[in-house]
Amino acid sequence: MKSEDTKKRSYSMWKDVWKRLKRNKTAMFGLFLLILVILGAIFAGVIAPEGYDAQNLRERFMKPCASHIFGTDQYGRDIFARVLYGARISLRVGFSAVLLSVTVGTVIGACAAYYGKYIDNILMRFIDIWMSLPSILLAISVMAALGSSINNLVIAIAISSIPGHARIVRSAVLSVKNQEFIEAAISNGASDFRIITRYILPNCLAPIIVQATMSVAKAILSASSLSFIGLGVQQPVPEWGAMLSAGRTYIRDYPWIITFPGLAIMITIYGINLFGDGLRDALDPRLKN
Numbered sequence: 001m002k003s004e005d006t007k008k009r010s011y012s013m014w015k016d017v018w019k020r021l022k023r024n025k026t027a028m029f030g031l032f033l034l035i036l037v038i039l040g041a042i043f044a045g046v047i048a049p050e051g052y053d054a055q056n057l058r059e060r061f062m063k064p065c066a067s068h069i070f071g072t073d074q075y076g077r078d079i080f081a082r083v084l085y086g087a088r089i090s091l092r093v094g095f096s097a098v099l100l101s102v103t104v105g106t107v108i109g110a111c112a113a114y115y116g117k118y119i120d121n122i123l124m125r126f127i128d129i130w131m132s133l134p135s136i137l138l139a140i141s142v143m144a145a146l147g148s149s150i151n152n153l154v155i156a157i158a159i160s161s162i163p164g165h166a167r168i169v170r171s172a173v174l175s176v177k178n179q180e181f182i183e184a185a186i187s188n189g190a191s192d193f194r195i196i197t198r199y200i201l202p203n204c205l206a207p208i209i210v211q212a213t214m215s216v217a218k219a220i221l222s223a224s225s226l227s228f229i230g231l232g233v234q235q236p237v238p239e240w241g242a243m244l245s246a247g248r249t250y251i252r253d254y255p256w257i258i259t260f261p262g263l264a265i266m267i268t269i270y271g272i273n274l275f276g277d278g279l280r281d282a283l284d285p286r287l288k289n
Contacts, residue, residue, distance in 0.1 A: 020282040027278020033271030037264075041087035048081030052238045061254050071256040073247060079257065082238035083264050089239045090268065093153055094220040100158035102212050105165025110196050112166070113173035124170070127163045135160035139222060143231040153232050157219050168211045172204035206283040213279055217272040224265055240265050 021027055040047065056076035064071045070079035112123040142156035176182065177200060185195050201208075224241030226232035233239035235246060240261045247257035 017282045021278055024278040024281060027275050027282070030271040030274025030276075030278065033267055034275055037087050037268050037271065038091065040084050041091050044081070044084035044088060048078065048084050050078065050081060052082045052085035053077060053236045054081075061250070061257075064256055070260045071254075073243075073257050074250060074254075079243075079260050082243060083240070083260055086238040086240045086243060086261065087264065087268075089150065089233055089237065090220050090223060090265075093150060093157065093223040094216045096154045097157035097161065097219040097223075098212050098215045100154065101161035101215065102165050102208065104158070105162045106169045106201070106208065108162070109166040109169030109171075110173050110201065113170040114177055114192065114196055114200065120170075123166075127166050131163040131167075136222065136225065139226060140229075140231060143226055148231055148234050150233060150237075153223055153226060156226070157222050160222070161215055161219065165208075165211060165215070168207055169204065172207045173200055176200055176203045210276060210280045210283060213272065213276040217269040217276070220272075221265070221269055 044052075054077060056072075059068070059072050059076040060074060062068050062072040062076075068078050068080065070083060073079055073082070108123055108127065112120040112127075138160045139156040142159055143152060146152040146155065173196075182195065182199055185199050190198075223232055223239070224244070227239045227241030228245045230245065233242050235242060243261040244258050244265075247254075247261070250257050
């Protein structure tokens, strides 16, 4: 019975969050942009059946027109198709890197806050050292050591993002670990693993979700930056940063080659940030009305 009541309260809470989120027009616009990019990535094969690497040297450097709405690049490849397929790479890297960093950061932060004392001190000093390293330089070092591939790009970005998630989780766990329902669970003989996963973390989801949402935009931007300098996804795979790097030579005479990949990055990050800001406001209990 108690479990059913808990589920009902949880459902009611998320229902209220969604209602508040729907009232935020800016957040819904950001969600619309994000859904648009995701749908473009999912249906890229349907929208652009010719693929991302179909070359036609007779159509090199074509301006945007009816047959190629974003124009063509130096090899006669359709830029619109490459932008759509590039969304798959960028979204895959962004969401995968955040999932990995949130998982590891949650484990570190939860253990540090729950056990406290010397465990907290050791883990947090390690995190402090970790955070003292510039994230982009750390990602560059990891990519240089592991080599250029999509999986290595995910690992590099995740490693540079773990400390921020660990600190967020630690502060959230510290705010709930001494509440009465946690003490009741301890007195009933619940294991540490059960207490952390069943009672503590579900009550810390709001800041974790907001941090993860905002981190996706940062991960996509980091992936594009690494690919731009040649340490991320390699040609001919159409990643937005790599497309900017390949087209920068032609920026004066054929600006559309870099304009549309750049706009794709901007629109995606803009949409995620708008949605993340709205989600943060919707999950803030002080803003309930």
